[in-house]
Amino acid sequence: MKLSEYNRKRDFTKTAEPEGKVKKNGKELRFVVQKHAASHLHYDFRLEIDGVLVSWAVPKGPSADTSVKRLAMHVEDHPMDYIDFEGTIPKGQYGGGTVMVWDTGTYTAEGVSSYSESQKLLRKMYKDGNIKIEIKGEKLKGSYHLVKMSGKDKEWLLMKGKDEYANKKEFGQQSVLTDRTLDEIAKDSDSDVWQSNKEEKKTNKANLVPEEDKDSGALGFTAEDVADAKRLDEFPYEWRPQLATLTDEAFDDDEWIFENKYDGYRALIQVQKGKVNIISRNGLSFNKKYPELLEAFAAINNDVVLDGEIVVEDTKGQSHFQWLQYYQDNPGRGKLKCYVFDILYFNGFDLTPLSLLQRKKIAKALLPKSDAILFSSHTEGKGIEALKKAAASNSEGVIAKKSSSAYHVGRRSKDWLKIKVTKEQEMVIGGFTDPKGSRIGFGSLLLGYYEDDKLIYSGKVGTGFNEESLKDMYALMKKLERKTSPFAEAPKEKGAHWIKPELVAQIKYSEWTETGSLRHPVFIALREDKDPKKVIREKAAHLTPETADNETKAPETKPIKKTSSKKSSKKVKATGWDTDKVEVTNLKKVFWPEEGYTKGDVIHYYDVMAEYVLPFLIDRPQSMRRTPNGLKGDGFFQKDLAGKAPKWAKTRKIRSSSKGESIEYLICNDKETLIYMANLGCIEINPWSSRVGSINNPDYIIFDLDPNKATIEDLLTTARKVKEVLDSIGIKGYLKTSGGKGLHVFIPIKPEFTYDNTRDFSHIVSQHVHAALPDITSLERMPDKRKGKVYLDFLQNGKGKTMACAYSIRPREGATASTPLEWEELDDKNFDIKNFNIKTLPKRVKQKGDLWADFFDNAIDLREVLNQIKQ
Numbered sequence: 001m002k003l004s005e006y007n008r009k010r011d012f013t014k015t016a017e018p019e020g021k022v023k024k025n026g027k028e029l030r031f032v033v034q035k036h037a038a039s040h041l042h043y044d045f046r047l048e049i050d051g052v053l054v055s056w057a058v059p060k061g062p063s064a065d066t067s068v069k070r071l072a073m074h075v076e077d078h079p080m081d082y083i084d085f086e087g088t089i090p091k092g093q094y095g096g097g098t099v100m101v102w103d104t105g106t107y108t109a110e111g112v113s114s115y116s117e118s119q120k121l122l123r124k125m126y127k128d129g130n131i132k133i134e135i136k137g138e139k140l141k142g143s144y145h146l147v148k149m150s151g152k153d154k155e156w157l158l159m160k161g162k163d164e165y166a167n168k169k170e171f172g173q174q175s176v177l178t179d180r181t182l183d184e185i186a187k188d189s190d191s192d193v194w195q196s197n198k199e200e201k202k203t204n205k206a207n208l209v210p211e212e213d214k215d216s217g218a219l220g221f222t223a224e225d226v227a228d229a230k231r232l233d234e235f236p237y238e239w240r241p242q243l244a245t246l247t248d249e250a251f252d253d254d255e256w257i258f259e260n261k262y263d264g265y266r267a268l269i270q271v272q273k274g275k276v277n278i279i280s281r282n283g284l285s286f287n288k289k290y291p292e293l294l295e296a297f298a299a300i301n302n303d304v305v306l307d308g309e310i311v312v313e314d315t316k317g318q319s320h321f322q323w324l325q326y327y328q329d330n331p332g333r334g335k336l337k338c339y340v341f342d343i344l345y346f347n348g349f350d351l352t353p354l355s356l357l358q359r360k361k362i363a364k365a366l367l368p369k370s371d372a373i374l375f376s377s378h379t380e381g382k383g384i385e386a387l388k389k390a391a392a393s394n395s396e397g398v399i400a401k402k403s404s405s406a407y408h409v410g411r412r413s414k415d416w417l418k419i420k421v422t423k424e425q426e427m428v429i430g431g432f433t434d435p436k437g438s439r440i441g442f443g444s445l446l447l448g449y450y451e452d453d454k455l456i457y458s459g460k461v462g463t464g465f466n467e468e469s470l471k472d473m474y475a476l477m478k479k480l481e482r483k484t485s486p487f488a489e490a491p492k493e494k495g496a497h498w499i500k501p502e503l504v505a506q507i508k509y510s511e512w513t514e515t516g517s518l519r520h521p522v523f524i525a526l527r528e529d530k531d532p533k534k535v536i537r538e539k540a541a542h543l544t545p546e547t548a549d550n551e552t553k554a555p556e557t558k559p560i561k562k563t564s565s566k567k568s569s570k571k572v573k574a575t576g577w578d579t580d581k582v583e584v585t586n587l588k589k590v591f592w593p594e595e596g597y598t599k600g601d602v603i604h605y606y607d608v609m610a611e612y613v614l615p616f617l618i619d620r621p622q623s624m625r626r627t628p629n630g631l632k633g634d635g636f637f638q639k640d641l642a643g644k645a646p647k648w649a650k651t652r653k654i655r656s657s658s659k660g661e662s663i664e665y666l667i668c669n670d671k672e673t674l675i676y677m678a679n680l681g682c683i684e685i686n687p688w689s690s691r692v693g694s695i696n697n698p699d700y701i702i703f704d705l706d707p708n709k710a711t712i713e714d715l716l717t718t719a720r721k722v723k724e725v726l727d728s729i730g731i732k733g734y735l736k737t738s739g740g741k742g743l744h745v746f747i748p749i750k751p752e753f754t755y756d757n758t759r760d761f762s763h764i765v766s767q768h769v770h771a772a773l774p775d776i777t778s779l780e781r782m783p784d785k786r787k788g789k790v791y792l793d794f795l796q797n798g799k800g801k802t803m804a805c806a807y808s809i810r811p812r813e814g815a816t817a818s819t820p821l822e823w824e825e826l827d828d829k830n831f832d833i834k835n836f837n838i839k840t841l842p843k844r845v846k847q848k849g850d851l852w853a854d855f856f857d858n859a860i861d862l863r864e865v866l867n868q869i870k871q
Contacts, residue, residue: 003052005076009094017089018081022051029118031135032083032104033062035173037182038097039228040358045146045158046078047107047133049122053078058158059404060254061102062140066166069636071255071404072146072156086177088186098186101177105137110161111783130634132161138176141165150633229349235272236345241281241307242408244399244416246538249644250387255404257356257378258386261397261418262339263319264311265529269297269338271304278310280529286310289328292372293338299368306363307342307407308376318394321506322525340367341376344407352407356415359407383419384643391421422508425518428532429503430455430486432477434495440467441474445505445523446491449537454488455501458516458537464508464523473526476503504530512583539585581648581672584679591630591683597815599630601838603678608842609807610671612850613685616805617674620687621654621665621695623802627811628681635681635811641666649673652692656800667692683811684739686802689758694751695799699859701758702803703745703765704738704793708786714776716826718769718790719743723823725768729865734852735826737833739810739818744803748859755799757862762794806852809838817841820851 003020012019032053034044043061046053056072063070086101109118109125110132125131129148135141143161160166174181267286270277276297278286287294290310297306311319312327312334323334343363344352351359364375378401379386386398397420405415431446444462448455465473480499490496504527509518587600606613627635642664645651650667668674668687677685689698703722707715719735722745726733733745749758770777770792778786781795796803804810804818819836836844 003077003079006078009076011093015089015093016087017085018079020077020079021081023080028106028115029108029122030080030083030104031107031137033102033137033140034085035061035100035102035182036095036097037099037186038089038095040355043102044075044078045072046083047122047131048080048083049126050119051080053080053082054126056146056156056158062144062158062160062171064140064160064165064167064171066160066162068160068254070158072158073404074148074154074156084177086175086185098182100175100180100182100185102173103137103139103171103176105135105140107133107135107137110134110143113784129156139171147634150629228353229346229351230353232345232348232350235270235303236305236350237270237277238283239268239305239344240283240410241266241268242410242416243281243412244418245412245414247400247417247419250383250398250419251400251644252381252383252385254381255402256383256400257380257403258383259341259376259378259399259401260339260390260395261399261420262309262311262376263321263396264309264324267308267310267338268344269293269304269306269308269340271297271300271302271306273303274298274301276300282529282531284529290336292336296338296368296370296372299370300366302366303345303347304343304366305345306340307344308338308340310336310338312336325525325528335371337372337374339374339376341378342407344409352409354406355404356401356407357403387419387421387643395421396424397421423511424506424508424524425449425538426527426530426535427458427461427505427507427518428455428501428535429477429499429505430457430501431493431496431498432474433460433493433497439470441470442477442497443495445473446487446493446496447505447507447518447521448487448501449535450533451536455486456516456537457487457489457491459518459521460491460493461505461507461518461521461523463521469523501532504528504532504535581646582676582679584675589630591627591811592813592815593631594813595815597838599679599681601815602683602809603675605809605838605842606674606678607671609845610674612845613674613805613807614668614671615856616807616852617668617685617687619667619669619691619693620689621652621692622668622677623686623688623800624666624677624680624682625684625686625811626681627683630681630683631811631813638680639663639665646676649676654695683809685805685808687805688800688802689755689797690751690799696755697751697753698755698758698797699749699751699856701747701749701762701862702796703733703747703762704791704796704803705743705745706738706791706793707741708778708783708791709788710776710790712831715743715790716831718773718777718792719745719826720823721769721772722765725765725772731860731865732858734820734855735823736806736818736820736852737816737836739804739808739816739836740812741833744818746855748855749862750859753862755797759794759797761862761866762797766792766794806855807841815839819844822848822851 003022006020010017030048032046034046036042036044040059043058044055045058045062046055055075055078057075058070058072060070083104084101086099088098089096109121112118112121122131131146133144135144142163142165145159145161147157147159149155149157175185265286266281268279270279276294278290278293278297280286293310310324312323313319314334320334327336340363341360343359343366346362351362360378367373367375383398383400390398397418400417400419402415408415427447427449429445430448433443433446435441435443444460446457446460448457450456477499480502482498482500485498486501506524506527507518508522508524509520511519513519584603587598587603589599591597591599591602624638625635626638627633640663641651645666650669650673651664652667653662653664655662666673666677668677689700689702690696691699705715705718705722723733726747731747733747736744736746738744766779770779776789778789778791780786780791806818806820809815809817814834815838816834817837819841825831
């Protein structure tokens with residue numbers, strides 16, 4: 001651990017912060033959370049590791065809600081003396097602003113109690129990017145996890161672990177040292193003076209805010225808001241806009257904002273020395289098309305580059321793309337406007353490194369009052385509601401943007417996600433067919449998109465035209481006619497005419513077919529602002545805040561095509577199923593690097609094994625564990641599918657007592673839903689122990705035998721003892737591997753008893769097993785107190801708790817699966833849990849059949865059993 005970066009950033013003659021020196025404690029590990037009102041308010045989360053405070057900046061602060069994931073930006077290490085620093089860092093110094101000790105205390109690595117063991121384990125956790133700790137603070141208590149985001153250098157996630165301290169609603173906002181608020185700390189400080197530790201930059205930074213506005217705040221932002229801006233020597237004429245990635249589901253997240261998706265032309269507005277230039281996303285000039293906007297933006301007195309969208313709206317505020325396209329011919333039809341949602345450059349400085357919310361604050365402050373120029377407002381956190389409003393107002397959709405993100409010039413980024421109400425796709429026009437009947441001009445447009453520099457045919461469109469557009473389009477295409485087809489494989493269309501692939505059409509459609517064509521296409525308009533060579537098939541990925549940074553492949557995916565080619569035939573055979581409801585994607589994505597097993601292997605497995613898996617899923621809420629990157633990432637749980645599940649999928653709202661609100665769970669009653677889950681990256685299937693209709697009454701009891709570094713011999717001995725106890729009271733136990741390192745024993749029961757009843761019964765049996773095998777089993781909950789013993793986990797019997805179902809794959813080494821066993825198999829000297837996996841199970845069920853086929857037929861009356869035990 002080094003403190004050189006910490007020291008380099010600070011002038012200790014001007015700041016009261018302690019100088020950076022490594023200082024080991026050696027008794028207990030300490031932590032501190034400091035609330036820091038700098039250029040933007042945030043919380044600094046710091047853990048003592050090897051004599052320094054390893055630090056993360058958490059914009060929204062820690063949460064006790066287990067469903068909340070907070071962005072945590074890894075920053076430079078701080079010295080141990082910083083742990084009780086509270087006061088004001090002078091403005092102009094690095095991190096200038098007020099600092100409060102919001103919480104402090106001690107901590108250990110999760111499952112470990114001693115200092116030395118914790119320190120050793122923490123080094124490994126930190127290196128692996130997966131820190132799990134137990135905190136003893138005045139505000140924060142219990143389990144917290146810090147997980148590094150895949151492919152990112154500095155971005156981590158801070159999460160609350162599930163324990164008795166989870167889901168506390170609010171924390172106090174006073175200092176735990178002095179009981180002062182931030183304002184009180186600021187007032188008590190005598191160091192609130194403007195300074196600069198970079199004299200050569202002093203005047204340049206000040207130029208960002210005009211002298212007359214520095215104190216008054218008339219602009220709506222201050223020099224602090226642009227502290228991270230970079231000086232540029234030249235005006236950035238070559239910059240092009242950031243693009244968004246298409247996703248197929250709306251979501252709620254406090255770290256994201258949601259803007260309206262406008263149906264118009266994307267534009268960058270360049271203002272330099274009073275001269276305005278408006279260009280398209282490809283650098284084409286809009287100046288002659290929209291002189292009214294040139295005049296409106298001329299009211300800006302600063303040098304800027306703004307990002308926005310040009311639209312034409314009717315009297316109700318509804319935009320019409322075709323009106324915009326023909327605006328020069330009919331300027332009186334609708335109101336021409338430009339919605340501005342970002343700023344990239346201001347008075348000689350590059351603003352793209354600033355956070356999105358900082359940039360929007362600056363953009364809003366600079367815009368002139370005008371009917372033609374409007375600031376694009378946004379909604380914070382509530383994306384599902386924003387999409388519903390967009391649908392109600394006939395908008396195209398919403399754009400989700402990460403609040404803390406920088407601007408990525410000329411790149412498509414997953415920091416911006418577009419969520420559409422209707423499906424639309426840009427298409428290159430490669431030809432047309434002859435008209436039929438009384439139709440003039442042409443019959444249909446022949447469409448395609450580029451893939452590996454080849455134009456791929458994607459069907460034809462013949463609707464969406466009126467007489468005027470038929471004439472105009474035909475005249476354009478006649479000038480571009482050629483003798484040969486521009487498509488890689490020419491479609492067999494009667495009366496086809498080929499043209500140079502220079503025109504781009506916006507097409508609305510219902511879905512893609514398996515053969516790669518658009519279903520129910522409708523022509524909307526030509527897109528003069530789009531480069532035909534950049535038109536690719538735009539496929540919505542399953543991206544949410546948790547996965548946007550973890551998906552390693554581009555969202556454009558290929559359909560499974562039913563053709564005569566060997567390659568396509570192999571794909572169809574590999575997946576082994578056919579449905580119009582679900583399209584599978586990224587089949588070649590490797591989920592198990594060592595074995596080479598892919599996402600396609602997972603989907604194929606669940607297709608083949610569906611008849612064995614589904615009996616344990618029907619009518620049960622699914623707590624979906626999604627691992628979109630296979631073994632490369634930890635994955636995440638997704639429970640609430642409100643507004644996200646396909647229309648054909650069955651869902652059910654269930655009220656959460658801990659959250660006080662309803663969660664809409666997916667219900668998997670058919671193969672299509674099972675494949676849908678697998679395509680989302682659900683390697684593991686985790687149903688509830690109860691069904692819709694009797695949601696508070698489970699229909700099986702779970703005995704989870706967790707070896708916790710115990711020997712395989714002790715694990716098998718424990719399982720046999722469970723069977724012996726159950727046999728003694730006349731109960732048949734159903735045995736399976738957990739798919740991990742342990743074993744499960746399930747008992748089917750009539751759904752007439754509560755979860756408390758099932759947990760109590762499991763506890764009673766577990767106590768009998770432990771009494772018989774005290775040296776090799778344990779009922780201790782804490783892992784460090786039961787090392788080397790088989791843990792009898794009766795607590796898995798609880799509402800909402802889930803276990804991998806029978807025949808579920810697990811995201812573990814070797815792609816092991818939870819496999820029903822015959823009790824006699826435990827006596828096999830060669831018994832090895834790794835032998836039951838994604839490749840062996842389909843063969844096994846053919847040989848042995850379904851060992852749990854009669855599971856629900858043998859449901860017991862728990863009341864009768866309990867009465868028998870009491871007698």
